[in-house]
Amino acid sequence: MSQQTPSCCCSVGTVIDSPQQFYHMIHHPEDIPDHFQVQNLIGRVCKGKRENAKAFLQLTDDPDDKTAFMFGEDGVERILHIAAKYKKMNQGCSHSDPNHTSNASNKNGNCQSHTNHHQDGTTEPHSENGITKNHHNNGSKMRACQDGKLAEEEALEILHLIGFEESYVKEKISQNVRFEMIIVQRDCFLKQTGALIERADWNGVYKIVKHLFPKAFPYFEKYFNELQSTSFDEIRKRADFDFAEVRQSGTSHPLYWSTEEKFLRHMEEKKRTKNEEPSLIDVRAFLYFACGIRDLFAGNGYTMTEKGEVALKEYLVENVKRELFEDCCVVLHLDI
Known part of the structure; x- marks a missing residue:
């Protein structure tokens, strides 16, 4: 902090x-x-x-x-x-x-x-x-x-x-x-x-996820460096689903991982049916839906406008x- x-x-x-x-x-x-x-x-x-x-x-x-x-x-x-x-x-x-x-x-x-x-x-x-x-x-x-x-x-x-x-x-x-x-x-x-209240930068997200989502945290920690270096535009291009579409559908969509439990269940199913581990895209989607870390999150502790301008100091807090x-x-x- x-x-x-x-x-x-x-x-x-x-x-x-x-x-x-x-x-x-x-x-x-x-x-x-x-x-x-x-x-x-x-x-x-x-x-x-x-x-x-x-x-x-x-x-x-x-x-x-x-x-x-x-x-x-x-x-x-x-x-x-x-x-x-x-x-x-x-x-x-x-x-x-x-x-x-x-x-x-x-x-x-x-x-x-x-x-x-x-x-x-x-x-x-x-x-x-x-x-x-x-x-x-x-x-x-x-x-x-x-x-x-x-x-x-x-x-x-x-x-x-x-x-x-x-x-x-x-x-x-x-x-x-x-x-x-x-x-x-x-x-x-x-x-x-x-x-818990932390600056809304990647270090703050690290502390929040560790505290509030302890079971999902190991997956987050695995991709922590990649999350910081991969833009959301790149994440969106590599994903096989539309983030906005899933968000608009809400809880009716199977990929709307708004809770830690939903994310973990999907990861278990992925392992069982495809023998695949959680990916960078999976973890970023979890942050998007469960933590509200959306498209414009810059990871520097400030809000960003759609034009890429730095706006206000920002905190991520426990609800x-x-x-x-x-x-x-x-x-x-x-x-x-």
Whole structure:
């Protein structure tokens, strides 16, 4: 795990190192200082069907997932810069509705269920059909400004920063999927959950696989050097199946090795019927389906764009229930 470099507040300006600081500044971007540095905060955008509350109980919408990716401090920092930019664009607009309380807006800033609370004491869901609702014409819940700009644009820019293309987001919205962003204090996350968290480079993957997939680890270790030196494009060319097609088919496809058990059963069958050992392609497919290590994984600890550009610092973490770290995170609902 990478070590933080001590920084002097005098040289970097304000240090933002608590989820509550971040949450306040997102909702009050006028308080974002000109010079600041984010430390010890990481995040993740979670998604799931609106009608499926269980999709948001852990870091991923599939409780069987063993791992999840999280973006690093640089991502949190850039999200604040996006908020500051929209503040300047929307000068004179009301940034938030006084009748609206969101996750972590309680006095402790902790993760909670998300509803709109009215002055008469009634509550209702925060949104419907992907659009945040207005009440009694008291102003848009989406930061509508006189020039017509909405918070939707801000949310889309944040999602794009994390790696979600607008077309993908809108497709998911049409399927009744919603997005929310978790910002968590890394040290507290480690202390509260005991979960493994590593930089998303090949050394980090090595530690994660050894810890979470001990029975499959010997096969991974055998091909560890080749995995690092073989591009995914080359893997795809050499495979006798289509990764995207298998992924789209999901658990109905026999090659969708989403668990260690499925992978091992297939390897045993391969040995029995073909007298063949697991191949490099087999192991890379296991990482693809069971660990979420997809096409654009570069192995250098940073996310990569489709254009090959280095984007954000990235961590690979053990997928855990969110209730375990609710005391050290905040949640933002990205309603489009």
